[in-house]
Amino acid sequence: MLALRAEWTKYRTVAEPWWLLAGVVALTVTVGAAATSAAQCQSAACGIDPAQVSFTGIYLGQAVIAVAGVLAIGNEYSTGMIKLSLTAMPRRLTWFFAKAAVLTAPALIASTMAVAGSALAGRLILPGDGFTPAHGYPSLTSATDLRAAVGAVFYLTLIALLSLGVAAAVRDSAAAIGLVLGLLYLFPIAAALVSNPPLSRHLDQTGPLPAGLDAQATIGLNNLPLTPWQGLGVVALWAAGALVLGSLVLKYRDA
Template sequence: MSRHLHAEWTKLRTLPDTGRLLLAIVVLTVAVGVAASAVVSCSPAACGHDPAKVIFFGVQVSQAVVAVLAVLAITGEYDTGMIRLTLAAMPRRTGVLAAKAITLAGVTLITGSVAVLASALSAPRILLGNGFPAETLVLTSAPMLRAAAGSVLYLTLIALFGLGVATVVRDSATAVGVVLGLLYLFPALILMVADAGWQRLLWQISPMNAGLAVQATTDLATLPLGPWTALSVPAAWAAAALLGGGLSFRMRDV
């Protein structure tokens, strides 16, 4: 496995767009979080905003870049024909895909941690000036730590989901379209459906709605699923995508 991991790390870091995409993940996460913090405010009587969701709002945007990175991690090899050389040198396909998943997850964990930490250090100062109570902005509190760690894990799961979809589809544009469609389609459907039961069901199976519930620090009783339980929804999507990708990878000639 060490040989597989070394090869996949070499390929990922030498992709032309990897550096730019990793930088974009950090910049978008921080910039959107800061922008969101600048446009919300709390009155002295009550506050209708969850501070953690505002601080880490940029994750909703940067997840699209994570998906693109994940897709390119494998479709780039199909585009250049390098996949044939990869399989000739390492014919054990499950090992190749597992190494890709581990490498991608590690890179996303590190980049996501930097992005989330930068957001956590910059946005709360703006919220404090906009009337948010100081006690809700304590970064070392259990709810805030869960929101931060959960945001990083969510981005990692989106990366694995994207890798699985791309392994099945093998086309960059199609794979990105499928992943982003599944991420952003459910929130739109929830807004269009009037029935409360259907809204709840769509929320519970939505990788984005359920996954980002891990950021919630207020009104937890109103959530259809608890924060950590809800994070299992994108985990299930990622597992299903990787399973499908693994089966497809093994059954095809290339």
């Protein structure tokens, strides 16, 4: 509890994380609203997933929440505060996972606000763009849409934790941001460029961004590389792996 209290005090008294999380909400909702305004469905065969259109802003919002996750520990290394933190809390793993827990709460709140705002924009805009019962969209507030929204919230939160783990392992904010963004965007780019369909599908199954998109899908589920919950599970494995790696580096290397 002492570690949690100390990390929460540290987190809430610094303005930068809150501005970044506010940016996640603003960017995700703004881009999502723009995408829903541009989407058009003029027939029952348009094949557009309204949930994924509404959550288009996550493509950019994830980059901001990744930066927030990196800086949650990267700033301590860049300023030298890490030595003071570990002196005050010698049990390094306790300190690290307290930091992860403190990051999770505001990241989850920001993700929920971002996804809720995007979903609301989609609910208000998409029916006017042809996403109606006549075109095979009886409701934009079904259980499937709710599952997609929950998947989107957890996806953004897990990206923040993945970024924290990478930053703990790399110990350099700029390098960690580059690695996380490369990890997010490299897999879908590589999958699009690869001419071998099985290999392309495998890349979509293993990359955190393609897997996260599967978690947000509401149509064509049988044709996806992964089921929505499998997709979210892949992202969770990436986040857990990064946290374990970061904790091991923290434990066995000098600060």
